[in-house]
Amino acid sequence: MPACVKNKRPIAALLLLLLALPAGADFTVTEIKPRIEGKTLVLNGKLDLALTPKVEEALTKGIRLDITIDVRLTRKRWYIWNQGVGSWTLHRRIWYHALSGQYLVSTSASDPDNRESHGSMLEALKALGTLDDLKLPLEGDAAAEGEYSVELRAGLDIEALPTPLRPVAYTSLDWRLNSGWSTWKFAP
Numbered sequence: 018m019p020a021c022v023k024n025k026r027p028i029a030a031l032l033l034l035l036l037a038l039p040a041g042a043d044f045t046v047t048e049i050k051p052r053i054e055g056k057t058l059v060l061n062g063k064l065d066l067a068l069t070p071k072v073e074e075a076l077t078k079g080i081r082l083d084i085t086i087d088v089r090l091t092r093k094r095w096y097i098w099n100q101g102v103g104s105w106t107l108h109r110r111i112w113y114h115a116l117s118g119q120y121l122v123s124t125s126a127s128d129p130d131n132r133e134s135h136g137s138m139l140e141a142l143k144a145l146g147t148l149d150d151l152k153l154p155l156e157g158d159a160a161a162e163g164e165y166s167v168e169l170r171a172g173l174d175i176e177a178l179p180t181p182l183r184p185v186a187y188t189s190l191d192w193r194l195n196s197g198w199s200t201w202k203f204a205p
Contacts, residue, residue, distance in 0.1 A: 043067045044171045044196035049148070051090075051167040053205040058090055058103065058153040064146035064171050064196070071191040072173070073138065075182070076120075081112040083177035084145060086169065088153060093164040093202075102165070105153050108174075111145050113138075146171075164204055171196045 049062035066084065068076065076082055086107040091099045110123040119134040120141035135141035172195035175186045186192035 043069060043194050044173075046169050046171065046196050046199040049167060049169055049199070049201045051165070051201060051203050053155070053165070056155045058088075058155060058167070060088070060148050060151040060153065060167070060169075062148045062169075064148070066142045066146045066171065066194075068138075068142070068194070069191040071189070072194065076111065076138065077113055079113055079115060080179065080182065081110060081177070083174040084109045084111070084171060085174045086171045089168040090153075090155075091166050091168070093166065099166075103153065103155050107151075109145055111141055162205075164202060166200050166202045168198050168200050169196075170198045 044067070045065045047063045047065050049060060052059050064086070072082070086109065087104070088107070089104045090102040092102050093099050111120060113120055114134075117134070119136065120138055121132045121134055122141050122145050123130075123132040124145070125131050133144055135144060173192065175183060175192060178186055
């Protein structure tokens with residue numbers, strides 16, 4: 018076997034190991050208060066969206082960051098497995114406007130022109146992570162009885178970054194911002 022083939026295997030194994038490392042958990046879901054009102058799941062809660070220094074630097078240089086929030090609602094059943102009631106993906110965005118010196122936050126994917134401005138990055142991240150009476154439509158009526166659970170996670174959308182920055186984001190742990198799944202149980 019040629020020597021060059023033998024030397025490539027450890028490098029390939031090292032690259033796979035780096036990609037398989039767990040994501041940095043700099044995002045956390047601190048509190049969620051779910052309730053069901055008719056054909057709507059209503060969420061109130063807070064997400065702590067702490068950024069790493071590299072991501073903060075990119076944001077202050079004008080790179081737009083997209084945050085995705087995945088929500089799943091399930092109903093507990095006593096037989097077989099739980100019933101999936103609904104799932105949603107929310108898109109939120111934060112960016113720095115250099116001329117005004119303001120951080121802009123958009124919390125609505127359906128209306129991206131609806132945005133708030135904040136004087137500091139901390140204020141903007143706090144607004145980005147606040148869920149106030151967020152209404153998510155259900156396809157059918159939820160049963161008035163039973164136990165439900167809401168699973169929620171938040172993460173930085175690397176695919177929404179500018180193309181030249183994506184390889185860096187995929188290979189660096191500084192860009193792997195993800196809260197992992199958090200679960201809250203409730204009864205309507």
